Amino acid sequence: QEQLVESGGGVVQPGRSLRLSCAASGFSFSTYVMHWVRQAPGKGLEWVAVVSYDGTNQYYADSVRGRFSISRDNSRDTVYLQMNTLKVEDTAVYYCVRARLFVLDSWGQGSLVTVS
Amino acid sequence: QSALTQPRSVSGSPGQSVTISCTGSSSDVGNYDYVSWFQHHPGKVPKVVIYDVTKRPSGVPERFSGSKSGNTASLTISGLQAEDEGDYYCCSYAGSYNYVFGSGTQVAVL
Numbered sequence: 001q002e003q004l005v006e007s008g009g010g011v012v013q014p015g016r017s018l019r020l021s022c023a024a025s026g027f028s029f030s031t032y033v034m035h036w037v038r039q040a041p042g043k044g045l046e047w048v049a050v051v052s053y054d055g056t057n058q059y060y061a062d063s064v065r066g067r068f069s070i071s072r073d074n075s076r077d078t079v080y081l082q083m084n085t086l087k088v089e090d091t092a093v094y095y096c097v098r099a100r101l102f103v104l105d106s107w108g109q110g111s112l113v114t115v116s
Numbered sequence: 117q118s119a120l121t122q123p124r125s126v127s128g129s130p131g132q133s134v135t136i137s138c139t140g141s142s143s144d145v146g147n148y149d150y151v152s153w154f155q156h157h158p159g160k161v162p163k164v165v166i167y168d169v170t171k172r173p174s175g176v177p178e179r180f181s182g183s184k185s186g187n188t189a190s191l192t193i194s195g196l197q198a199e200d201e202g203d204y205y206c207c208s209y210a211g212s213y214n215y216v217f218g219s220g221t222q223v224a225v226l
Contacts, residue, residue, distance in 0.1 A: 033213060044119065044220035045154070045162065045205050050213040059213050095161070102150035102209050103167040110161070 002026040002106050004096045009111035012086055020081040020111055022096030027106075030054070030074040033099040036081045037107075038092035048094070051079060064090075086115045120145065120206055120218035127224040128196045136221045138189040138206030144216050146187035150209035153182060153191045156220075157202045165204075166191060193223070201225045 008020040020036070036048040049060045049070040058070050069082040079096060093110040100106070121139040128134040136153075138145065145151055151169045154162040164173055166182035169189060179194045189208070193200055206218035 035215070037217075044203075045156070045207075045217045046119075047207075047215045047217055050215075052213065057213065102148075103152055103164060104154075104207065104215065105164055105167075105173075107161045 002098065004098065004106060004108035006094065006096050006108045006111035009094065009113045011114045011116060014086060014088055014115055016086055017082070017084045018086060018113060019083065020094055020096075020113070022079045022081075022108055024077045024079070024096075024098070027098070029077040034070075034072060034079040035097040035099055035104060036070060036079075037095045037097050037104070038090075039095070039110075040089070040092040043092075046092075049081065050099075083113070086113075088115050091115045118216075120208060120216055122204075122206060122218040122221045124219075125222040125224060127226055128193075129226045130196055130198065132196050133192060133194045134196060134223060135190050135192045136204055136206075136223070138191070138208075138218045140187050140189075140208055140216070142187060144208040144210040145184065145189050147211070148209045149184070151182070151184060151189040152207045153180075154205045154207060155200075155202055156205060162205065196225055198225050 003025045005023045035050045051070045055072045067085045072079040095110045096108040097104045098106040126134045153166040156162040165180045169184045170182045204221045
């Protein structure tokens with residue numbers, strides 16, 4: 001059974017940095033595109049970033065471009081989200097999500113990031 | 117990257133049908149047949165109930181169906197049940213690996 005487990009969340013001051021990790025298991029990690037999606041308190045889901053199978057391509061939402069960086073290590077079956085210059089409005093639950101073809105089909109439980 | 121537009125809330129009695137609309141643009145919903153719908157209960161992980169506009173994952177009840185016309189996709193829940201109450205989000209592929217979510221719709225079963 002595929003599983004995605006996020007870690008690295010917590011409370012951080014505005015302007016500081018934080019790195020989220022997502023460990024994958026139960027599937028062939030290197031053959032899937034991986035995403036981060038977030039949900040701020042009381043708000044809807046927001047797509048954040050994506051990394052290609054081999055890590056050579058990354059794309060970002062306008063709201064985080066230039067501050068966040070997504071990467072992956074296929075030898076460790078892990079995807080990362082480096083978050084720099086954090087803002088209060090980045091406070092959210094961050095989900096690691098697998099994409100099967102064009103479907104965001106498998107989600108982690110989420111990691112809460114609080115910028116305060 | 118504007119969020120797709122959904123009604124804030126819809127409601128219905130058990131057994132009735134409700135339809136949620138999801139309006140985007142020619143850059144996302146109108147250009148790709150890759151619209152998904154997610155059911156999200158508070159404290160739980162979002163779950164796909166429809167993908168590729170009309171397809172239903174195994175295990176999802178037949179009362180969930182999807183469609184699309186132009187820049188608007190729709191999710192219909194027929195024979196509404198109490199467990200269908202929750203938040204629903206549409207999501208469309210927008211090219212270059214990018215995705216855009218809808219603003220979310222709260223479904224209430226009266």
